[in-house]
Amino acid sequence: xxxxxxxxxxxYFAPLQLSLLGKAAQSGLVEFxxxxxxxxxxxxxxxxxxxxYGGGAGMVMMPEVWGCxxxxxxxxxxxxxxxxxxxxxxxxxxxxxxxxSSHLIFACGRYEGIDDRVRQHxxxxxxxxxxxxxxxxxxxxxxxxxxxxxxxITRLIPGVLGNPESLAEESHNQExxxxxxxxxxxQNWRDISVPEILLSGNHAEIAKWRAAQAIERxxxxx
Ligand code: ADE
Numbered sequence: 001x002x003x004x005x006x007x008x009x010x011x012y013f014a015p016l017q018l019s020l021l022g023k024a025a026q027s028g029l030v031e032f033x034x035x036x037x038x039x040x041x042x043x044x045x046x047x048x049x050x051x052x053y054g055g056g057a058g059m060v061m062m063p064e065v066w067g068c069x070x071x072x073x074x075x076x077x078x079x080x081x082x083x084x085x086x087x088x089x090x091x092x093x094x095x096x097x098x099x100x101s102s103h104l105i106f107a108c109g110r111y112e113g114i115d116d117r118v119r120q121h122x123x124x125x126x127x128x129x130x131x132x133x134x135x136x137x138x139x140x141x142x143x144x145x146x147x148x149x150x151x152x153i154t155r156l157i158p159g160v161l162g163n164p165e166s167l168a169e170e171s172h173n174q175e176x177x178x179x180x181x182x183x184x185x186x187q188n189w190r191d192i193s194v195p196e197i198l199l200s201g202n203h204a205e206i207a208k209w210r211a212a213q214a215i216e217r218x219x220x221x222x
Contacts, residue, residue: 001101001157004033005146006069007108008048012143021151024160033073037061040068049111058112066107066118078103080122080129081149083142084113087131090149094132098149099156106149108142180210180217 005013013034016025024030038046042064049059074080079101088094098104107114123129134145154160161167170179183194197209 002031002103004073005106006035006037007143008037009143010034010036024154029159030154035069040065060112061114063115063117073105078105080105082107082131083145084131085133085138087133090132090134095152098153106146108146110141180213
């Protein structure tokens, strides 16, 4: 999978070199391209934003510079993802869908977002364009939201996770349940013991206990 991100803060994407994502890139399963929007600015001050038509607070990112970066990146197979708190809420099924794509482009807006004509233009050209939010809160920009999405999506690509069983177990748990609590050594820590059932070796009973715990947890988080 090819993943491009367009941003005025390329340094935000340094974590892509770490851990699972770094390994996925090294092994060639994923290829990252980070593009500095400001490098495409055409005016003397490298300006990428301006005041909104119609008035109001804040600044809006100008369409011209976005067009310059996106035109050469956009292919028939590309999914353009525009990060905005007003977008469709990102969740596990959406991560799963995007993990099937061969090319994702993350457009990281700052300020009051990107001039809407950028979205309109690529939609009109027949491209797949998605406005996505990672949750009901407002971030300073789309960079952190992109990182969240990239991590959730790439770990679903076959070969990225060291232990594919983790994925199998997760998808089994996807029907609205959260995961059960986990324990490891030592058996007793600060007077708290690991639940007896987990030491029993009775796999059927352990599975039942875990399912009940997961449901309990989900209820408590409602
Ligand atoms: N940009 C600002 N807030 C955001 C959010 N919650 N999700 C995605 N992009 C954003």
